[in-house]
Every structure is written in structure tokens, then in C-alpha cells.
Amino acid sequence: MNWEQLLSLKRFGDTNKRLRKEQDETRLGFEVDYDRIIFSSEFRSLQDKTQVVPLSKTDFVHTRLTHSLEVSVVGRSLGRQVGKQLLKKHPHLTNIHGYQFNDFGAIVAAAALAHDIGNPPFGHSGEKAIGAYFKEGQGQHLKKELSEKEYQDFCDFEGNANGFKILTESREGREGGLRLSYATLGAFMKYPKASLPKKPTSHIADKKYGFFQSEVETFSAIADELGLLVRDKDEKRYARHPLAYLVEAADDICYTIIDFEDGINLGLIEEEYALEYLIKLVKNTINTKKYNALKTTQDRVSYLRALAVGTLIDEAVEIFMKNEEKILAGEFETGLLDVCRxxxxxxxxxxxxxxxxxxxxxxxxxxxxxxxxxxxxLNVLVKVAVNSYFGKLSNYDKLIIKVLPETVKLANVSLYENIMAICLHISKLSDTNAMLLFHRLGGNSI
Structure with missing residues (x-):
């Protein structure tokens, strides 16, 4: 892989390529990606989606939205630091193509901002609940109606693949989804493979999957534009975009340190016990006098958290640069923090x-x-999707369709697309709206 292709400014949905040196310096293409994500309705719903602790009334506990914002900030720092070193190593990227170190920061920040945009309500348990419905619940009968790959998409419903769908899926008035740059879409894709075949390997890119069957052609087009290495052509298995390693590291840093911080602030983890572990991580950078002057648990934890995040950012940058050649060759098989000191x-x-x-x-x-x-x-809405496909809508089904948003298109063309439209709709609901809809469909509220 080469950086010239990997840093593509071409927007999904466009036919023309864009050059970095032609960009307006006041609002670069990669920065527009960030803006489009943050103004999207799908991103806004994250403010009422669980990170770890559900619907907490405590103002210092994180939701999916605050987590995503923090991951994007850490991602920007990682991208900028890596960008500075890459441009020193590959000066032609600046001299010929006009790239600046901030471009790397903007790409990683945008991809990191969107990294959880496809997660359903109720955190990772939401993904498991959707999968369980098809594997173990009333959705089991659909196995005989769908192809093996289509059925597997639902059985292992994956927030990363759903996020890719949200970012790229065209609909009326929104051709090309959010119309993000190919570089940002590539950096977003941590698991560049389909749900089947599974074939577990030790490679980090095979840990999960990154696109549904409905997005196979979309991903192939993006991968070809970016020049992602093909690890298995028949299985649509690719090497990661190098900057995806930085997006992953930003997420790993935040959930490791900040979920721990939430646990301390909520009293779920004893302060004295917990601070001992954080101090082990930052003992070489801690200012003892400043630390001892802090009077509250929240301030002490906040100080150590900032040091810990900084320490891990520096470590991730060092590992990335040390392994840049292997990463470009698709041969780096672990997350950056999996091999850190x-x-x-x-x-x-x-x-x-x-x-x-x-x-x-x-x-x-x-x-x-x-x-x-x-x-x-799912019991109610998937049944409507199935009945719509087979042309057997009951009066109740027709009433349900009236309360679904216009973006949920149900027809008799594809059963897979009908069911996917329902799963996509549910995944976009906030925790509160999911509960409200559940009670409404159950006749417990009007």
C-alpha cells in the first residue's frame, strides 16, 4: 500500500478525484468529514446511548456521545504526531502532493468520531440481543429464507458493519450517505472483511467483520480506490488501512482509562486501590507536589487520567512508526497497544x-x-418486514408501517433488505426511544 492512494480525498458518491494541493486551506476536505458526522442525526442519537453505565444521572459518567468525542480528540493527537513523522520520512507527500500533518489528524479524528455510530441501543448487549433473536429466538425460521451469508449478518449483528452502512448508504436526498472521503472511510474500517467465512486467525483485522452483504460492492470500490491489499480475493478479505490502527488505539486508550475513571467516580472501584494502578502507568511523568495538592477524588483521578492518556498516545505513535513498513505490507497482526510496554x-x-x-x-x-x-x-417489526415481502400484511402490520419513519423502505423485492431496514432503524434508536417504542408497540403507552 502507498500513502498517495491511502490519503484519497475523493468523496464517496463522487466520480471525480480531488487533489490535496487544490483544497481551500480554511476548510480542508478531511475536516469537512468531521463536520458532516457531527451534524448527522445518527451521531446526535449517541447522546442517549449507553457507554457502560446506563442512563446515568451523574454528569461525569460517559455516554456513547461523550466517549466518541473523547476518542476523536485522542485520535486527532495520534494522527498529528504520526503525520509529522511520516512527512519527515516521506517528504514527497508534502513537496509534490501538498499534504500536511494536520491531514492525518483530521482523518483519524473523523473516523474515530464515527467509530460507534452504528452501535444499537444498550451498548454491546444490544448487538448480542439482535444476534440472539436470529440465532436463538423467533428469527430462527428465517435461516431457510436467506442465503448463508445474509443470515450470518443478522446472527452476528455487528456495530462496525452497521456504522459503515450508515456512513455510505444512499437514500432519497442523500446520495452517497454522508459523502465522506475515501481516506476517512478506510480509516473507519477496523475489520475489512465480510461476516462469512469466519476462519478465525490471529490477525487483528479478522477479529470481527466490517461490512454487511448489502455493502460488499461499496466496500470493494472504496478498497480499490485506496489500494488496500487483498488478503483473500474470493472471501473479500483485505488488509487494514494503516490509519485504522490509530483509530483503534484511540478507542482502546479511552475505554481502558476512562471507563476505569467512571468506575472510580461512581464508587464501584475503591479510590486508593484504583489510583495505585493508574500511578503504575504514569509513575515516570507524575508531579508528586501537584498531585498531593489535589483535594478531591475526581481531581486526582482526572490528573492521572490525563497523564495516562498522554503516555499511551506517545507509546502508540512510537509503535506505529517502528512498524510502518509492516503495516503498509499488511503484515502487522496486532493492535498497537497489544504490544506496548x-x-x-x-x-x-x-x-x-x-x-x-x-x-x-x-x-x-x-x-x-x-x-x-x-x-x-424485533418480534413485531421483523414480522412486518417478512409479511411485507410475501405480500401478506395484516391490518396491524399496516398500522405499524404508518408509525415507521419514511426512511424505512419495505417492499417485496428482497427479504434480506427488508429485515436489514428494520435492524438499521432499531440500531439508530437511543436507549430512551427504544424503550418508548417497545412500550408503544406492546400497548403499554399511547
């Missing part, structure tokens, strides 16, 4: 978060509610 400290922090936060009663109760709500929505 602080891996043991990171593992300790994650273990505590899993035990004290992710498995806390509040979080488990959220997951139980999420399963019940999403299963109930």
Missing part, C-alpha cells in the same frame, strides 16, 4: 473494570432490559 498495566486496569464495572448490578440490569426491549421490537 504497558500491556501488563493495561490488562490489570481492564480486569478491574470488568469485575467491578462491567459486571456491576447496574450494568447487568441494563443488559437484561436491553435484551427484553430489543427482542420485543
Amino acid at each position: 504497558y500491556q501488563a498495566q493495561i490488562s490489570d486496569i481492564i480486569d478491574i473494570s470488568v469485575k467491578n464495572v462491567y459486571q456491576s448490578a447496574e450494568v447487568v440490569n441494563k443488559e437484561i432490559a436491553g435484551y427484553k426491549v430489543l427482542d420485543g421490537l
Whole structure:
């Protein structure tokens, strides 16, 4: 892979290519990507979607929206630092093509901002609930009506693939989705493969999948434009865009450190015990006098969190640059932080978060509610999608269709597309709206 192709400013939905040196310096193409994401309705719904702790009334606990904003900030720093070093190493990118280090920061920030845009309500339990409906629930009968690959898309419903659909799917008045640059779409794609075949490998890019069957052609076109290496042509399995490693690192840094911070501030993790683990991570950079002057738990945790994030950003940049050739060759098989010198400290922090936060009663109760709500929505709405395809709509089905937004198109052309339209609609709901719709469809509210 080469950086000239990987930094493509071409917008999805356009036929013409754009050159970096032709851009208006006051509002660069990659920065427009960030703006389009942040003004989208799908991004706004993240303000009422669970990060870890559900619907918390505490102002210092993160939602999907605040998490995404913080990941984008960390991503921007990672991109800029890597960009500075890459332009020194490859000066022709500036001298001939006009790229600046801020371009790398803008691409990673935009992709990081969108990294959770496809996640359904109720966090990762929402993904599992959708999958369970098709694998174990009333959706099992659809296996015989769909192709193996189509059915697998639903059984392993994946927020990353759903996010790619949201960013690229055309609809009336919005050709090309959000019309983001190919570079940003490439950096967004952490898992450049389809849901099948699974064929588990040790390569980080094979951990999950990144596009549904409905987006196979879309992804292929983007991958070809960017010059992504083909790891298996028949299986549509590609090497990652190099900047996807930075998007992943930004997310890893934030959920490792900031979920831990939330746990401390909520009292789920004891301060004295927790701070000891953070100090191990930042002991070489801590200002003891400044730290001892801080009077509240929140201030002490905030100070250590800032140092920890800075430490891990520097570490991720160093690992990326050390392995740039392997990354460009598609041969770097792990996440950046998986091979960092602080891996043991990171593992300790994650273990505590899993035990004290992710498995806390509040979080488990959220997951139980999420399963019940999403299963109930799917039971009603998927049946409408199926009946619409087979031309057997009941009067109740017709009433349900009237309350669905105009963007949910149901027809008798494709059963897969009908069901996917329902899953896409549900995935865009906030936690609160999912619960309201669940009660409305169940006749418990008007």
C-alpha cells in the first residue's frame, strides 16, 4: 500500500478525484468529514446511548456521545504526531502532493468520531440481543429464507458493519450517505472483511467483520480506490488501512482509562486501590507536589487520567512508526497497544473494570432490559418486514408501517433488505426511544 492512494480525498458518491494541493486551506476536505458526522442525526442519537453505565444521572459518567468525542480528540493527537513523522520520512507527500500533518489528524479524528455510530441501543448487549433473536429466538425460521451469508449478518449483528452502512448508504436526498472521503472511510474500517467465512486467525483485522452483504460492492470500490491489499480475493478479505490502527488505539486508550475513571467516580472501584494502578502507568511523568495538592477524588483521578492518556498516545505513535513498513505490507497482526510496554498495566486496569464495572448490578440490569426491549421490537417489526415481502400484511402490520419513519423502505423485492431496514432503524434508536417504542408497540403507552 502507498500513502498517495491511502490519503484519497475523493468523496464517496463522487466520480471525480480531488487533489490535496487544490483544497481551500480554511476548510480542508478531511475536516469537512468531521463536520458532516457531527451534524448527522445518527451521531446526535449517541447522546442517549449507553457507554457502560446506563442512563446515568451523574454528569461525569460517559455516554456513547461523550466517549466518541473523547476518542476523536485522542485520535486527532495520534494522527498529528504520526503525520509529522511520516512527512519527515516521506517528504514527497508534502513537496509534490501538498499534504500536511494536520491531514492525518483530521482523518483519524473523523473516523474515530464515527467509530460507534452504528452501535444499537444498550451498548454491546444490544448487538448480542439482535444476534440472539436470529440465532436463538423467533428469527430462527428465517435461516431457510436467506442465503448463508445474509443470515450470518443478522446472527452476528455487528456495530462496525452497521456504522459503515450508515456512513455510505444512499437514500432519497442523500446520495452517497454522508459523502465522506475515501481516506476517512478506510480509516473507519477496523475489520475489512465480510461476516462469512469466519476462519478465525490471529490477525487483528479478522477479529470481527466490517461490512454487511448489502455493502460488499461499496466496500470493494472504496478498497480499490485506496489500494488496500487483498488478503483473500474470493472471501473479500483485505488488509487494514494503516490509519485504522490509530483509530483503534484511540478507542482502546479511552475505554481502558476512562471507563476505569467512571468506575472510580461512581464508587464501584475503591479510590486508593484504583489510583495505585493508574500511578503504575504514569509513575515516570507524575508531579508528586501537584498531585498531593489535589483535594478531591475526581481531581486526582482526572490528573492521572490525563497523564495516562498522554503516555499511551506517545507509546502508540512510537509503535506505529517502528512498524510502518509492516503495516503498509499488511503484515502487522496486532493492535498497537497489544504490544506496548504497558500491556501488563493495561490488562490489570481492564480486569478491574470488568469485575467491578462491567459486571456491576447496574450494568447487568441494563443488559437484561436491553435484551427484553430489543427482542420485543424485533418480534413485531421483523414480522412486518417478512409479511411485507410475501405480500401478506395484516391490518396491524399496516398500522405499524404508518408509525415507521419514511426512511424505512419495505417492499417485496428482497427479504434480506427488508429485515436489514428494520435492524438499521432499531440500531439508530437511543436507549430512551427504544424503550418508548417497545412500550408503544406492546400497548403499554399511547
